[in-house]
Amino acid sequence: xxxxxxxxxxxxxxxxxxxxxxxxxxxxxxxxxxxxxxxxxxxxxxxxxxxxxxxxxxxxxxxxxxxxxxxxxxxxxxxxxxxxxxxxxxxxxxxxxxxxxxxxxxxxxxxxxxxxxxxxxxxx
Numbered sequence: 811x812x813x814x815x816x817x818x819x820x821x822x823x824x825x826x827x828x829x830x831x832x833x834x835x836x837x838x839x840x841x842x843x844x845x846x847x848x849x850x851x852x853x854x855x856x857x858x859x860x861x862x863x864x865x866x867x868x869x870x871x872x873x874x875x876x877x878x879x880x881x882x883x884x885x886x887x888x889x890x891x892x893x894x895x896x897x898x899x900x901x902x903x904x905x906x907x908x909x910x911x912x913x914x915x916x917x918x919x920x921x922x923x924x925x926x927x928x929x930x931x932x933x934x
Contacts, residue, residue, distance in 0.1 A: 849888070850909045852879055856889050856896045857906070865896060 843851075848869065855868030866876045880896065883889045888902030898906075 846909070848875070848879055849883060850906060852876075852883055853888055853898060853902050853906050853909075856883075856902075857898050859892070859895045859897045861894055862896070 851869035852865055855865040862876060866873060884891060887899055888905055889896045890899055
């Protein structure tokens with residue numbers, strides 16, 4: 811079941827608005843992930859300091875997407891460059907923490923909706 815949910819999510823001066831198309835890391839990879847999910851995957855991969863290759867593999871991104879999104883997360887102040895390594899900043903850690911909380915609520919709401927759907931009721 812595909813559910814489109816409006817959202818606004820942000821830390822500091824950096825925010826995302828749009829539609830959530832799925833939950834990151836559950837089944838969706840590649841083109842099916844939303845921007846928020848890709849940013850979170852990059853931050854998770856860079857959590858303890860990582861090279862571009864490590865982030866690319868850990869976040870399951872092509873090199874061109876990695877280049878695009880590394881510019882976004884560095885520009886937003888979520889990651890800083892130390893030589894050839896990318897290290898998560900305090901702002902990046904806070905973003906990941908809030909994203910994790912958001913994801914928990916989203917998954918919980920999805921499970922609730924699926925349980926209601928299994929009851930044979932039509933809510934929409």
